[in-house]
Every structure is written in C-alpha cells, then in structure tokens.
Amino acid sequence: RISMATTVATWSSHILLLSLKASRGEKPIFIVLVFFSSWTSVFSLQRKQYDFVFFLAVCKVTVLLNRRAVVSFEQLLLDLSEALGFPRWHRGRVTRLYTTHAREVKGVCDFFCGEVAFLALGKARPVLNSVQDALEELFPEHSHYRADALQVWEKKLRPAPDKAAKADSGYSEETENTGKIQEMQQDARTHVKNHTNAHTSQHVGKNQEGQYIPDSQKSNKKNSCKKPAHLPNNLQKLCVRGEVKERHPSPIGPFKHNEVLRETDIPSPILCENCLATRSRPLAPGLVSTLSGRVPLPPVSKKQKGSHHTGQEVKQSDVSISPSSPQVNRDKEKSSAPSQLLRPAPHVASAHTETQLTESCVLPCEGTDLTLADIERCYEIGRLIGDGNFAVVRECRRRDNGQPVAVKIVERSKLVGREHMMQNELSLLGSLSHPRIVRLLAHHHTHTHSYLVMELVSGGDLFEAINDKGRFLEPEAGRMVSDVSEALNYIHCRSIVHRDLKPENLLVSIRIEKVSAGIGRLKLGDFGLAMVVTEPVFTICGTPTYVAPEILRETGYGVPVDVWALGVILYILLCGFAPFRSRDRDQEELFKLIKHAELHFPSPYWDSISEEAKGLVRSLLKPDPTVRLTAEQILQHHWVKAMASVCGANHNQSPNTP
Numbered sequence: 001r002i003s004m005a006t007t008v009a010t011w012s013s014h015i016l017l018l019s020l021k022a023s024r025g026e027k028p029i030f031i032v033l034v035f036f037s038s039w040t041s042v043f044s045l046q047r048k049q050y051d052f053v054f055f056l057a058v059c060k061v062t063v064l065l066n067r068r069a070v071v072s073f074e075q076l077l078l079d080l081s082e083a084l085g086f087p088r089w090h091r092g093r094v095t096r097l098y099t100t101h102a103r104e105v106k107g108v109c110d111f112f113c114g115e116v117a118f119l120a121l122g123k124a125r126p127v128l129n130s131v132q133d134a135l136e137e138l139f140p141e142h143s144h145y146r147a148d149a150l151q152v153w154e155k156k157l158r159p160a161p162d163k164a165a166k167a168d169s170g171y172s173e174e175t176e177n178t179g180k181i182q183e184m185q186q187d188a189r190t191h192v193k194n195h196t197n198a199h200t201s202q203h204v205g206k207n208q209e210g211q212y213i214p215d216s217q218k219s220n221k222k223n224s225c226k227k228p229a230h231l232p233n234n235l236q237k238l239c240v241r242g243e244v245k246e247r248h249p250s251p252i253g254p255f256k257h258n259e260v261l262r263e264t265d266i267p268s269p270i271l272c273e274n275c276l277a278t279r280s281r282p283l284a285p286g287l288v289s290t291l292s293g294r295v296p297l298p299p300v301s302k303k304q305k306g307s308h309h310t311g312q313e314v315k316q317s318d319v320s321i322s323p324s325s326p327q328v329n330r331d332k333e334k335s336s337a338p339s340q341l342l343r344p345a346p347h348v349a350s351a352h353t354e355t356q357l358t359e360s361c362v363l364p365c366e367g368t369d370l371t372l373a374d375i376e377r378c379y380e381i382g383r384l385i386g387d388g389n390f391a392v393v394r395e396c397r398r399r400d401n402g403q404p405v406a407v408k409i410v411e412r413s414k415l416v417g418r419e420h421m422m423q424n425e426l427s428l429l430g431s432l433s434h435p436r437i438v439r440l441l442a443h444h445h446t447h448t449h450s451y452l453v454m455e456l457v458s459g460g461d462l463f464e465a466i467n468d469k470g471r472f473l474e475p476e477a478g479r480m481v482s483d484v485s486e487a488l489n490y491i492h493c494r495s496i497v498h499r500d501l502k503p504e505n506l507l508v509s510i511r512i513e514k515v516s517a518g519i520g521r522l523k524l525g526d527f528g529l530a531m532v533v534t535e536p537v538f539t540i541c542g543t544p545t546y547v548a549p550e551i552l553r554e555t556g557y558g559v560p561v562d563v564w565a566l567g568v569i570l571y572i573l574l575c576g577f578a579p580f581r582s583r584d585r586d587q588e589e590l591f592k593l594i595k596h597a598e599l600h601f602p603s604p605y606w607d608s609i610s611e612e613a614k615g616l617v618r619s620l621l622k623p624d625p626t627v628r629l630t631a632e633q634i635l636q637h638h639w640v641k642a643m644a645s646v647c648g649a650n651h652n653q654s655p656n657t658p
C-alpha cells in the first residue's frame with residue numbers, strides 16, 4: 001500500500017520540507033510521514049502502536065496516521081512532532097500547523113479534511129522566504145498555486161503595525177507562556193506535506209538541529225470529533241476500534257484545477273471509528289440513476305464498499321459473505337436465530353396496509369422461506385449507505401410504488417450470541433412511531449439474511465455533519481438537543497433505554513449541507529442495544545466516549561444513561577471535541593475521567609458560548625443520575641426552548657416537522 005514516493009528532503013533556512021507522492025488509483029486512507037529520525041524516536045513510535053512503521057532506510061521511517069489513531073489535536077501535534085524527531089519534551093516541538101494558504105489548523109477535523117500539505121511550525125514566526133522555498137519545493141510546476149499561497153502568507157506575515165494587529169496574527173498566544181525572547185527565535189521548522197487523497201503517501205524530511213524553546217504546556221486543546229469504539233455486544237469490554245477518514249477532494253485536486261465532479265469523484269466511504277461502520281455519503285446532486293429518475297441508484301461494476309452495486313453484484317456479495325454451503329447456513333440459523341426474531345412487530349404489520357403494496361411486493365415478515373430473488377423482486381437494491389458490525393444498509397426502492405427506503409441487511413451468521421440485537425430492532429423499533437425516530441416499515445428473512453426495511457433518512461448522520469462542520473451554533477445545537485430529547489422522552493416514557501446514543505446513530509433528515517443552515521432534523525436510529533428497563537441494569541455496553549459513569553461503576557443504571565450521552569453530544573456540537581478524552585488514547589484513563597466527571601470548558605473554544613448552554617451541559621453531565629435532567633425536563637429547559645424557537649422561526653418549521 002505504500003508507494004515508493006519521490007523523496008524530497010530539502011533544508012531551507014527555517015523550514016524542513018517533507019514531500020510525498022500519492023499512490024495512484026487507490027482509496028485514500030492514510031496520512032503518511034516519512035522522516036529521518038533517531039532510534040529513540042523510532043522506538044517510541046513503535047510503542048505507540050501506529051498502524052504501520054516502516055523502516056525505509058537505516059534511519060528513515062514512515063508513519064501512517066489515520067483518523068482513528070488521533071484522539072486529540074494536541075496529541076496529533078505531539079505525534080507529528082515526535083515523528084519529526086522532536087519528542088514532547090523537546091524545546092523545538094511542533095506547536096502549530098498551517099495549510100499552504102496560511103490557515104491555521106485548529107483541530108483534527110481540519111487536519112483530515114483534504115489539505116495537500118501542511119507547514120508544521122514551532123513557536124517562532126516563520127520567515128516568508130522559507131515559506132516560499134517550501135512552496136517551490138512542494139509545487140514546482142504550479143506557479144499560480146504557489147503565487148496564490150505566497151500572497152496569503154505575505155499578508156499574514158506582514159509586520160503588525162500595532163499590538164492588536166499582532167494579536168490577530170495568530171502567533172502571539174503561544175509565545176506568551178514562554179516569556180523568553182531568545183526562545184522565540186527558535187522553531188521546529190518543518191514543512192509537512194499531507195495527502196489525504198491517497199491510500200498511502202510518503203513524506204520525507206530531516207530533523208533540524210539547534211536550540212529550541214520548551215513546551216509551553218499550552219498547546220491547542222481542540223480535539224477531534226472522533227468516534228470511539230462501538231461495542232459489538234453488550235458483554236464485551238469497551239475497546240477502541242479503527243476508522244479511516246473519507247476522501248475529500250483536494251483543494252487543488254491531484255495538482256489540477258477545475259475538475260468536474262464525476263461519479264468516480266464521489267467521496268469514498270469513511271470507516272466509522274466507533275463501530276467499524278463504513279460510511280458513505282449520499283450521491284452528489286444531479287447524479288441520478290440510469291435505472292430510475294427518482295432515486296439515485298447504482299451504476300455498474302464498483303465493488304469496494306461505498307461504491308455502487310447492481311442488484312446482481314449485491315447478490316454476489318451476499319453469496320460471498322455467507323457460509324458456502326446452504327445446508328451449513330440452515331444449520332447455523334437453526335442454532336442462532338431465535339424464534340422471536342421472526343415474529344413481526346405489531347407496528348410493522350400495519351405498515352403494509354399503509355403503503356399499499358401491490359401483489360408482487362407483498363412479502364411476509366415471518367419465516368425464512370424467502371429467497372434473495374423474492375427480495376429483489378420487490379426492492380431495487382441500491383448503493384451502500386452504511387455498514388455496521390453486523391449489517392450493511394443500502395438505499396433501495398420499492399418496485400411497486402417507487403418509494404425510497406433504507407434496507408438494513410443483516411447476515412445472521414454474524415449474530416450468533418447476539419441475536420437479541422436484531423430482536424431489539426424488530427420488536428422495539430417496530431413498536432415505535434415518532435417523527436424523531438427512524439421508522440421500521442417491514443422486515444423479511446431469507447435463510448441467511450434478514451432485511452429490515454426502514455424509512456430512508458437521506459441526509460447522512462450527525463457524525464458526518466460534525467465532521468464537516470466542526471462545531472455548531474447554539475441555535476442549531478439547541479434544536480438538535482430538542483429533537484433528540486423528543487425521541488428520548490418518547491422512548492423513556494415507554495421504559496425503553498437506547499444505550500447507544502451517539503452522533504452516528506442520529507440520522508439527519510435532510511442533506512448535510514443544509515444542516516449548516518440549521519434546517520436539518522435528527523432522527524434516532526439503531527436500536528440494537530435498546531432494551532426495556534424495569535429494574536437497574538448492570539451490563540456494560542455502549543461507546544466509550546458517550547458511556548455514562550454509572551455504567552462504568554457497575555452500580556446499576558437506567559434511562560438516564562441516554563441523557564448523559566446527549567450531554568456528551570451537546571458538548572461536542574458546541575465546541576467540536578468531547579468532554580472526556582485521554583491524551584494517550586488510553587481507555588482506562590478515559591473511563592477514570594468519565595467516572596470523575598470533572599467538566600471543563602477550555603478557552604478559547606468555549607469563550608463565546610452562553611452560560612445557559614454551559615449550564616445545560618452541566619445538568620446533563622451530572623455524575624449522579626438521580627439529579628441529572630430527564631428528557632422531559634430538557635424539553636422544558638429555557639435555552640433549549642429558546643434555541644428551538646429561533647430555528648423554528650428562522651425556517652418557519654414546527655419542531656415536530658418530520
């Protein structure tokens with residue numbers, strides 16, 4: 001997966017250049033740094049268990065960073081710095097990252113958002129000549145791009161006429177702490193080229209020698225909107241899984257301008273960090289299926305996840321992931337699929353009458369006698385829109401009335417020992433009907449797979465929206481909290497606890513770009529871990545970042561755990577990073593922090609956020625579940641009401657509009 005990239009390691013007076021070359025035609029997954037390093041650094045990197053550490057020469061190492069490996073921006077800076085030979089204690093460590101166009105990278109999302117290259121800097125201001133050298137080295141054939149970038153840098157580095165302008169330059173805060181003028185004359189001048197559009201890429205550079213300033217202990221605290229691990233079942237210990245960041249088009253493309261969006265340019269799926277779910281985006285507007293004018297359906301012959309499949313391909317992939325012998329399948333199912341699994345949910349049965357199925361589309365929700373051909377006769381199977389641990393979700397269309405639906409295809413052999421998860425989805429979700437909860441319309445079963453036909457929520461999920469936007473304005477965040485609280489209030493009144501509330505399970509009912517305009521509405525989905533709670537539950541389950549302290553304390557829990565998770569989500573919505581995070585991605589440390597529940601609102605990220613919003617966060621993240629707000633109380637909270645009404649007034653929409 002590593003392309004042997006051109007090695008560019010050039011000293012300029014202040015900036016060390018790192019360069020890479022993308023391997024062509026591969027999915028973009030990793031950020032790669034190649035550097036010259038001491039053995040000490042190499043070993044420390046290995047101890048950190050990066051995905052790959054390659055020895056390309058005696059002292060040259062490639063480090064692949066991916067989105068899941070990065071817990072916080074602070075940690076990312078430390079990792080980059082260490083990779084470049086400046087460990088965290090080193091005076092010359094990297095403290096800032098800038099894009100080629102002088103925009104400071106302030107969080108993990110910024111880092112993984114498709115920039116081609118970054119300048120990694122220490123404490124001191126960079127010198128324009130060095131930037132120019134760096135740009136020339138990196139983009140030798142792109143004089144316009146270089147000139148453009150240089151112009152922005154020139155503006156940024158122009159001597160500040162007064163104190164205020166200096167403060168605005170973005171270089172003043174970090175140096176305040178050091179208090180040593182000579183330290184400001186040193187920097188970890190490194191030019192890092194980053195390529196998220198390539199499966200793997202390569203950077204090469206050299207360490208800089210000399211005196212460096214000490215760590216100010218005040219590096220950027222902004223964290224990622226990273227998704228932590230999802231538990232495959234409710235008995236397993238919480239553990240962190242991986243994620244691969246989606247591809248974003250590069251700002252300058254693969255060194256080309258004005259590229260037209262083709263189908264092949266549709267961003268590749270993201271692999272969800274929490275649940276190893278592959279995340280793909282809705283088709284770009286205008287990409288309409290050749291099969292149907294109404295719903296974007298798959299063109300042919302792309303087999304990787306997130307690509308489009310024909311019905312035939314779906315069939316093939318179904319076959320390939322199933323146990324080879326049909327007899328084996330049947331035997332497995334006999335032992336794994338409980339009889340309740342096949343019982344239709346009461347609410348689901350009525351869905352058939354409501355949707356006026358034609359004769360050919362009436363499929364039973366009972367028994368396992370159906371075949372894939374039966375399913376395909378009723379549903380045109382479309383592109384992959386989600387992929388969890390046990391299921392893939394595809395956009396489909398009913399053939400009789402053209403209704404777009406989402407079909408969750410569960411391979412039942414993967415559910416052995418966890419049959420309750422699907423049972424929950426069928427019995428609990430099937431019994432619910434609320435505008436803020438994804439509706440289960442029908443379910444069908446073959447010998448090997450179950451098909452859960454759901455309302456299609458076409459705007460992606462909140463995780464993607466957070467990834468896109470970083471953080472949200474208070475009115476947007478308030479309305480989202482209101483939406484989720486409505487859903488929670490509805491299920492909590494029925495003594496149902498969701499237990500896996502997180503941004504990935506909140507679907508946006510319209511396209512993501514409109515979320516930024518405050519119009520997106522959320523719907524709660526994935527009831528795989530939900531259960532009816534009549535007495536305290538002790539099972540440890542959930543997703544680390546969102547797990548409530550009482551779950552970890554194992555003292556028994558109930559519906560308030562969902563409110564805690566909502567508190568974590570609100571915190572992330574407002575500032576872009578999670579309230580409890582371990583710098584070293586240490587799960588034990590994370591759990592300690594959660595149990596301790598000490599809440600901070602670090603500056604400057606929270607400076608502009610109202611006390612009311614902070615107050616609500618505090619009320620949701622109360623370690624004692626008995627004093628935590630209930631979903632009903634959240635809906636009555638003055639900030640939530642005010643924010644929801646601002647959004648409602650802006651968009652002339654009732655909060656209950658589906």
Ligand SMILES: Nc1ncnc2c1ncn2[C@@H]1O[C@H](COP(=O)(O)OP(=O)(O)OP(=O)(O)O)[C@@H](O)[C@H]1O
Pocket residue numbers: 230275276277279385386387388389390391392393406408438454455456457458460461504505507525526528
């Ligand atoms: N009704 C829907 N409409 C649109 N997209 C959906 C729908 N349901 C699920 N998805 C997408 O599919 C992804 C996976 O779905 P879901 O979480 O239900 O699968 P899962 O296998 O239960 O996941 P997990 O691994 O978390 O248990 C979701 O994150 C979402 O992006």
